[in-house]
Amino acid sequence: MSVDNSGSRRRSWGKRAFFGAAAATLAVLTAAPAVAAADPAPGGRNRDITLDSKEDVISRKANGALTVYPHSGSFDAANAGATYQNGVAINWGWNNASWISAGNVTNDLKTDILAQVGGIVTAYQHSGAYDPANPTATLGKTQQFGGAGWDLFDLKLQADFNGDGIDDVVGRRGDKLYVWPVVPDASDKIQVYPAQQIGEYFDGIDQLDIADLNADTLPDAIVREGDQLVVYYGQPTQQAQSRSAAGAPFTASVVFSKNRVSSPQARTAAAAVPQYQIISGGWSLADRTVVKDVNLDGKPDIVSRLKSDGQLLAFLNTGVAADGTVGFSGRNYLGAKWVGDSFIN
Ligand SMILES: [Ca+2]
Ligand SMILES: [Ca+2]
Ligand SMILES: [Ca+2]
Ligand SMILES: [Ca+2]
Numbered sequence: 001m002s003v004d005n006s007g008s009r010r011r012s013w014g015k016r017a018f019f020g021a022a023a024a025t026l027a028v029l030t031a032a033p034a035v036a037a038a039d040p041a042p043g044g045r046n047r048d049i050t051l052d053s054k055e056d057v058i059s060r061k062a063n064g065a066l067t068v069y070p071h072s073g074s075f076d077a078a079n080a081g082a083t084y085q086n087g088v089a090i091n092w093g094w095n096n097a098s099w100i101s102a103g104n105v106t107n108d109l110k111t112d113i114l115a116q117v118g119g120i121v122t123a124y125q126h127s128g129a130y131d132p133a134n135p136t137a138t139l140g141k142t143q144q145f146g147g148a149g150w151d152l153f154d155l156k157l158q159a160d161f162n163g164d165g166i167d168d169v170v171g172r173r174g175d176k177l178y179v180w181p182v183v184p185d186a187s188d189k190i191q192v193y194p195a196q197q198i199g200e201y202f203d204g205i206d207q208l209d210i211a212d213l214n215a216d217t218l219p220d221a222i223v224r225e226g227d228q229l230v231v232y233y234g235q236p237t238q239q240a241q242s243r244s245a246a247g248a249p250f251t252a253s254v255v256f257s258k259n260r261v262s263s264p265q266a267r268t269a270a271a272a273v274p275q276y277q278i279i280s281g282g283w284s285l286a287d288r289t290v291v292k293d294v295n296l297d298g299k300p301d302i303v304s305r306l307k308s309d310g311q312l313l314a315f316l317n318t319g320v321a322a323d324g325t326v327g328f329s330g331r332n333y334l335g336a337k338w339v340g341d342s343f344i345n
Pocket of ligand 4: 292
């Protein structure tokens with residue numbers, strides 16, 4: 001199947017298979033003009049280590065180095081491999097972590113790092129400065145993040161569910177998805193509130209990220225399910241966003257519904273947001289999928305790594321069609337700097 005470089009949005013997503021083995025052509029999508037990073041919005045996540053308001057890539061090298069790949073500040077589809085600069089180690093000795101995530105959990109709105117060892121997660125707070133000549137000073141003080149038992153949940157990630165700029169945590173246990181509201185107090189002591197269920201029947205997925213793909217302010221769940229990459233659009237619940245729930249700073253106002261009803265991609269008066277969208281087949285070729293804004297147009301893009309050669313690929317979000325589905329570009333090759341890395345954020 002050939003790559004569709006037109007940026008047009010058709011409804012036959014399942015047939016496009018732009019992640020298929022034959023789709024080797026570099027996409028030549030025209031990049032939209034770069035815009036300044038938007039204010040924190042629900043579904044987003046803060047991953048700017050270098051403090052230039054551009055989302056970087058953060059991962060762990062095989063040698064245990066926690067590494068940032070700074071965004072270059074621009075994106076050129078004809079030279080997508082220059083989007084992210086070479087990795088800079090900001091800390092060492094992270095081999096024993098069983099989960100690493102980048103997101104903001106304190107009041108300074110700078111990207112912190114969460115790392116899990118056993119059932120305990122530790123937050124490494126951004127020091128407030130980034131100096132490439134002294135990168136190991138990037139992270140500062142630490143504190144325990146929530147209680148014990150994080151090892152009971154998998155597919156964990158950070159996403160800001162209520163748009164307060166503080167990234168909350170999503171994870172899975174069994175077939176259920178949960179969100180933990182995160183709120184730092186005035187002295188930056190991080191409070192992690194009890195989990196709230198936001199979906200069920202998610203036992204058949206093995207890659208997960210959360211972002212507002214369709215810009216309706218509701219977070220969406222992007223999952224790999226078998227060979228398919230699928231987005232379950234966040235559906236508003238009857239429960240209005242509320243601060244009145246006992247002990248919780250917000251009550252999750254979305255749910256991801258995995259009961260695929262007929263004509264799910266049809267936009268109807270009764271369902272303004274499609275319940276789900278099959279983005280593509282061919283995703284068994286990928287061993288990691290994250291969602292982030294690669295071309296700095298404010299729209300979250302899909303980034304996946306090829307198992308075969310470690311290439312990181314970006315599929316740019318081209319916007320929402322009249323039927324409510326989101327369009328994506330073909331492959332943009334970001335390079336192979338991430339071969340052997342884990343916990344790509
Ligand atoms: Ca940055
Ligand atoms: Ca939040
Ligand atoms: Ca959404
Ligand atoms: Ca984008």
